[in-house]
Amino acid sequence: MKKKTIVPLPPLEELEEELRREKYKRRYYSAFGSTVSTLIVVAAVAVLVATLWLPVLQIYGSSMTPTLQDGEIIFTVKTAEPETGSVIAFYYNNKILVKRVIAGAGDWVDIAEDGTVYVNENRLDEPYLTEKALGECDIAFPYQVPDGKWFVMGDHRATSVDSRSSAVGCVAQEQIVGKILFRVWPLNRLGAVK
Secondary structure (H helix, E strand, O other): OOOOOOOOOOOOOHHHHHHHHHHHHHHHHHHHHHHHHHHHHHHHHHHHHHHHOOOOEEEEOOOOOOOOOOOOEEEEEEOOOOOOEEEEEEEEEEEEEEEEEEEEEOEEEEEEOOOEEOOOOOEOOOOOOOOOOOOOOOOOOEEEOOOOEEEEEEOOOOOOOOOOOOOOOEHHHHHEEEEEEEEEOOHOEEOOOO
């Protein structure tokens, strides 16, 4: 006959302590799982907003000085159609360029030797420029903007390669990323882009 071993029961305090530890573990894992799930949802929403409605871009180069400087970070907003005078971002050869809309479809653009721009024979008021220049230009003026397109130019006319060059040409709706709205970096230049 086998001898039965009697195992003593742990004291009630130890059982209660072990039960508290198990409950704490369950609450901890539940809170951790819910926090991770919330973070994943927030990140997905942020990516969707940034991609679909408010793309964030960094400026490279000097074609938009003094309006936008190299290294600045800006917000864009998707719009149906850009307006004349607004600054837009658009795709060109797997890059994103930032330029100002000068004229729309059907408008006639003319640029004098001194860099003065005329749209439909009216001199364009350009308070955002610090200097005028004809720049890199290989199209004949006056030039009529094709249907469904926009004529764009950089604010630093001497260095900007834009619609004045047949390499870039006019911008079609499907190329447009969005209208530049707001500068977020550097903080000392924080504000709306005009």
